[in-house]
Amino acid sequence: MRQKIIALVDANAFFVSCEVVFNPALAGKPVVVLSGNDACVISRSPEAKAIGIKMQAMGSAVKRYIHSHGLTIFSTNPPLYRDLSRRVMQTLSHFCPSVEVYSVDEAFLDLTGFGERNLLDYGQQIRHTVKQWTGIPVSIGIAPTKTLAKIANHMAKARLSTEGVVDLTNEPRLDAVLSAVEVGDVWGIGRQTADKLQSRGIRTVLQLRQADPDWIRRKFNVITLRTLLELGGMSCLPVEKSADAQKGMMVTRCFGRPVTALAEMQEAVATHTTRLAEKLRQEGLATKMILVSMRTNRFTDIPQYEASRSVPLAAPTNSTDRLLPQALQATAALFRPGFQYYKAGVSASELIEVNQVQIGLFDDPTSAKSQRLMQAVDSIKQKLGTGSIKYAAVGLKQEWRTRLSYPSKRYTTCWEELPIAKA
DNA sequence: TCTGGGGTCCTAGGACCC
DNA sequence: TCTGGGGTCCTAGGACCC
Structure with missing residues (x-):
């Protein structure tokens, strides 16, 4: 070959x-x-x-x-x-x-x-x-x-x-090259695996390549085995021209300051859900399941809380007004007062392409209506900007929002901020 | 080692079935 | 009641990536 x-x-x-x-x-x-x-x-x-x-x-x-x-x-x-x-x-x-x-x-x-x-x-x-x-x-x-x-x-x-x-194709000194690379620095070997390899005497990429493949498979996993084989020149990971269908999609953000009230948490989750639905529509995808999550800051000594809940949906959808009530309900169920929340997120799993669920969607007449509403909302946002139209649930002041102190301009995606060439 | 946000893949283990 | 063996499916969580 x-x-x-x-x-x-x-x-x-x-x-x-x-x-x-x-x-x-x-x-x-x-x-x-x-x-x-x-x-x-x-x-x-x-x-x-x-x-x-x-x-x-x-x-x-x-x-x-x-x-x-x-x-x-x-x-x-x-x-x-x-x-x-x-x-x-x-x-x-x-x-x-x-x-x-x-x-x-x-x-x-x-x-x-x-x-x-x-x-x-x-x-x-x-x-x-x-x-x-x-x-x-x-x-x-x-x-x-x-x-x-x-x-x-x-x-x-x-x-x-x-x-x-x-x-490196036809590189005569490949062994020398590989012996100069630490095993933790190669693609596919993270810290856990690197520590484990090192504790068994494998410190360089050359040593990994020379290890016994069966032993690596038994003591580690198929990913480490694949890395070994790839280092030896056997291509196990082909170049995939067309990406497989996306499996999941998420929107998560840290808050600009700690959130302690359910009302604010719900604004944030509503905001992330709205954004998630927009992303789904842009990609022509719908979801059968959403997952709401929230947590406190792991890097501090304050009392910790972390929770998530997945919500299966009756029918695949990408409509904001279908997703919002589910997300807000899950938020209320998850929220525990007395904690300083640091981050919240909403993710969609079990994605399918909209054109594959179209028929099912139209079984329900309210769904067709909801779709038309979403199209209208999207086109208003496109014409007048992302802030031009909002769901009430996302709140007005949004004091919890992520803070950016050094923003750069939207040079390529906003007419008002296009760079100006000087002659 | 340290504080982001968005992903993928693999594996262990439980539920459930015969 | 204890108890066999084998299978599938699903999910949570780990590990890794940029």
Whole structure:
């Protein structure tokens, strides 16, 4: 069988890079993007890394670098990142018919059969085009399996300034490469498994590759076995061109301040439910089950409470007015007074495509009416903005809302905030 | 090790059945 | 009443990913 060739294209500090695209003066400067509620660092420029800012560092702690090191901070801006992500993926599809979008900032390309080309040159061509068309810098790792492509990609990132592309297909010194990677740093091996492997003397990726597959399967699990095989060049994880149907969808948020009253909790759950229903409709999906969850802050010493409840629905739906009463009822059942709540969420499981349930939906005449209402609500929001129309249940003041202190603009998704090019 | 939000997959164990 | 063996389905929770 012909050897597979898989490339992993991964954006460098993706969220930061998105912000820099619209603030070119920040290129080469320390920049970070914070998570929701500005809680922690989720993306950092190489310059921010160089001054000692770690991933997951607390947002409140990195503020001091603004004055001491000229750090620029942004709150997270998911719509902007999703939009630029889409453009990057579109660009990649010009170079390869088989692109698997693995995450917002990564894609696998199946380059099997491209071996006659110079893969390093092809990788450079991809990098330059993506940068030119979208402004986003990427690194590329090429190898016979996804797991090895991940390793190649990490190497490419480390050598960023020199090349940005690493090809491990036909690498004569592969053993040396693998012995330099700690077992916990490879894709698929997390902390638990890494600790267990290390306690049995397996410290490097090379040692894992050389371990007995049967023993690994018995003492660990199929995922660890698969990682072992992939390290040996056997491709177990194909590049999936069309993603399988999505299995679940959720909306969860931390509160901007502790919530103690049921009324506020219900506003929050109603808000998340409304958003969830919108997302379902956008994707053409309906759900048969929702799950409401709430919890206190695990990282404090205050009394703890965590609870969730799943609610099966009579018929699959994506109508806000069908989901809201169920979600609110579950909230009331779960809520215990006397706790300082930190986070709440609503998720949908058992998703199905709307066009597969259409007939069932129309069995119930009130459902057709509800669908028309949702269409009307969605189109009003699209024309007049997301705040233009609301369910009363979501509340007006929403003092519990997530706080974002360093918002960036909606450059690509809002006409009023489009960047202006100066001639 | 540490504070986000959104996902996937695997496994153990209980309910239930023959 | 104790008690066999084997199967399926479902769910909660763990582990991992970006």
